[in-house]
Amino acid sequence: MAKITLDNLAHSYLPNPKGEDDFALKELNHDWADGEAYALLGSSGCGKSTLLNIISGLLHPSQGRILFDGVDVTQASTADRNIAQVFQFPVVYDTMTVRDNLAFPLKNRGASPHYIADRVQQIAKMIGMEAELGNRARGLTADAKQKISLGRGMVREDVNALLFDEPLTVIDPHMKWELRTQLKSLHHEFGHTMIYVTHDQTEALTFADKVVVMYDGRVVQIGTPEELFDKPQHTFVGYFIGSPGMNVIPASVAGSDAVVHGAAVKLGQSFGPLDGKVEIGVRPEFVTLTDGEGVPVKVRRVEDVGRHKIIRADLFGNEINIVAGEGQSISPDMNRVTFDPKRVNVYVNDWLKEGEAAQ
Ligand code: ADP
Ligand code: MG
Secondary structure, rough: OOOEEEEEEEOOOOOOOOOOOHHEEEEEEEEEOOEEEEEEEEEOOOOHHHHHHHHHHHOOOOOOEEEEEEOOOOOHHHHHHHHEOOOOOOOOOOEHHHHHHHHHHHHHHOOHHHHHHHHHHHHHHOOOOOHHHEEEOOOOOHHHHHHHHHHHOOOOOOOOOOEEEEEOOOOOOOHHHHHHHHHHHHHHHOOOOEEEEOOHHHHHHHOEEEEEEEEOOOEEEEOHHHHHHHHEEEHHHHHHHHOOOOOOEEEEEEEEEEEOOEEEEEEEEOOOOOOOOEEEEHHHHHHEEOOOOOEEEEEEEEEHHHHHHHHHEOOOOOEEEEEEEEEOOOOOOOOEEEHHHHEEEEOOOOOEOOOEOOO
């Protein structure tokens, strides 16, 4: 296993990139700690596969270097990097049995037959395919084939890193949960450096120690699930993580007060003069609907989602979401909202602005 360093890395698929817009991956410097489980999270097209393929060596970056434990591997092949990668769609040898498919990476590296037999059995159990070991892969369903691909990715214990690129897309929902749990326990057991690409926040947040959020070719935040929830560094992280996501509302800010369409909002921090597009961000969990003081809203809809209610309201043309307790009654005269001051973040041009502790 290895620490992976990305040094000034960037990638454009164009031969002569002109500006930043021509880069599918904008310049990036980052260390992936040895033995940690990361999720790479972002919407389709934001550059996740590009980054993963650069780490594995399938793609050579147009700029910068990749180091494994301090050794430059930028020009090294995937095989030399000693990495296992699992893709979105199954890659299996149809004419081989399930057993031979799973054994393939071990045979390739000259493992002993005894070890191979044991290890294949162990992996078959993990992916729930012990009964099918003797069957040929041809004729199996797509999700069975994908389980073989996953098994093949996990079979070697001596890899530098395990990379997964949306590997559960074709797997049915129940098995998805089970395989994700298996991957997690595999990580606990062997301590591989793992990078798991997904566009699904639940998958990312349940799998990883650290989540790397990408937006438009850029890594916008790397943090624990708690950090992404409490302090989104970019408004995109706020929207993308959480259900519903963070409310982002245009405001003006002076000292420890914000003004939203003429209504005052207290902040937990104090700010100097701010230049640019200023917004406040507050998660629906920290908004309270009241019939007292606060910012005027019009309630549009109340959704009962079991453990709590989600209130959809209009705040001077901005949709705002409020999470309320299951037992809370909502009456027609509740037409104001208040925010928990300590939970209100301030954004300038979409990036989080840290202030001073308010008096
Ligand atoms: P993701 O995996 O997050 O969906 P990708 O890394 O596949 O995103 O793609 C990032 C951007 O690079 C997209 O705009 C995509 O169209 C572009 N892209 C991906 N692969 C290629 C390629 N082989 N040639 C040209 N453009 C590509
Ligand atoms: Mg992709």
